Amino acid sequence: MAFFTRQDDNRTLGGRLALGVEYDGTRYCGWQRLRHAESVQGALEAALSKIAATPVRVLCSGRTDSGVHATRQIVHFDAPVARTQKAWVFGTNAQLPRDIAIRWLVEVESDFHSRFSALARRYRYVIVNQPTRPVLERHNVTWCREPLDADRMHRAAQVLVGEHDFSSYRAAGCQSSTPIRHLHFIEVQRHGALVVIDVQANAFLHHMIRNLAGVLVAVGRGDEDEGYPARLLALRDRTLGNVTAPACGLHFVDVRYDERFALPEEPVGPQMLGFLGDWTGDRDVIPDTPLMRRRRVWPKWIDDNGRVVESNAATGEEMNS
Structure with a gap:
């Protein structure tokens, strides 16, 4: 299995490095570093800086909100010094709190960018659907005590696949310049007491998945009919939407890049769903x-004639994250 690869303790690694990070977001304000609260980015940068003995700044594939978890957050940084792979991984993990860990670290080409090279991001929203509240999983799932019809939720969600204006599913304070996103797939499945919403897109708007989950739970409970997600999508008005589902059930589980970057493959999380056997x-x-x-050739660009050029100046288009 790839995630049992031995960590190199001989050759030093420098230049641009990519790493896979797992974290429990329960006690953090989210990924992004803030002055007034603890963040995952702040904790990771502090730990890496101790190993490098100089400040380190990192960039991620996608910022997660307060309370949201990740099993495959992809991060990159330009190492100010060279250290062995073992020192970067195990040394940094020794400096990190117990709810954050580096899973792997590799050298990448200088044109790799964890955010702008990403082709797709995948999340899983996990619901425990049972009459009594969960105990062991309480920080990593959302509890719904009313019976949910997962098949009904799945059917209702399929209208969302494809490129759409997701204004009805974004947070009121979303700062994205466009509400257009391309949903690659969305599936809802039941596994015993677990109901899992599995969704992948080129990118997501602020609170988009949690708003999707709130709408689908309303359908699954029978509060709304199967046509509700489609009607809401067409309205393009968040104020007419359903409640935002809690953050604790949301897990950032995969990021896809062009094959030339050859990032390590690993099981798709969270680990409570390991029995599904999915790999990134x-x-x-x-x-x-x-x-x-465009993402496959970033930071170069593709002009109107399909030719790869040095920048996006020819088109002036915005790189949508």
Whole structure:
């Protein structure tokens, strides 16, 4: 199994490095570093800086909100000094709190960017559907005591697949310049008491998945009919939407990049769903769109004639994250 690869303790690694990070977001304000609260980024940078003996700043594939978890957050940084792979991974983990860990670290080409090279991001929203509150899983799932019809939720969600204006599913304070996103797939399945919403897109708006989950739970309980997600999508008005589902059930589980970067593959989390046997990259569902073609050659660009050029100055288009 790839995640049992021995950590190199001989050759030093420098230049641009990519790492996979897992964290329990319960006690953090989210990924992004803030002055007034603890963040995952702040804790990771502090730990890496101790190993490097100089300040280190990192960039991530996608910022997560307060209370949201991750099993495969992809991060990159330009190492100010060279250290062995073992020192970067195990040394940094020794400096991190117990709710954050580096899973792997590799050298990457200088044009790799954890955010702008990403082709797709995948999340799983996990609901424990039972009459009594969960105990052992309480920080990593959302509890719903009313019976949910997962098949009904799945059918209702399929209208969301494809490129749409998701204004009705974004937070009121969302700062994205466009509400357009391309949903690659969304599935709702039941596994015993667990109901799992599995969704992948090129990117997500602020609170988009939690708002999707709130809408689908309303459908699953029978409060709304199966046409509700489609009607809400067409309205393009968040104020007419349903409640935002709690953050504790949301897990950032995968990021896809062009194959040339050859990042390590690993089981898709969270570990409570390990019995499904999914590995990152198993699903080849990334559409061949202009955005995806641009991402594969970033930081170069593709002009109107399909030629790769040095920058996006020819088109002036915004790189959508």
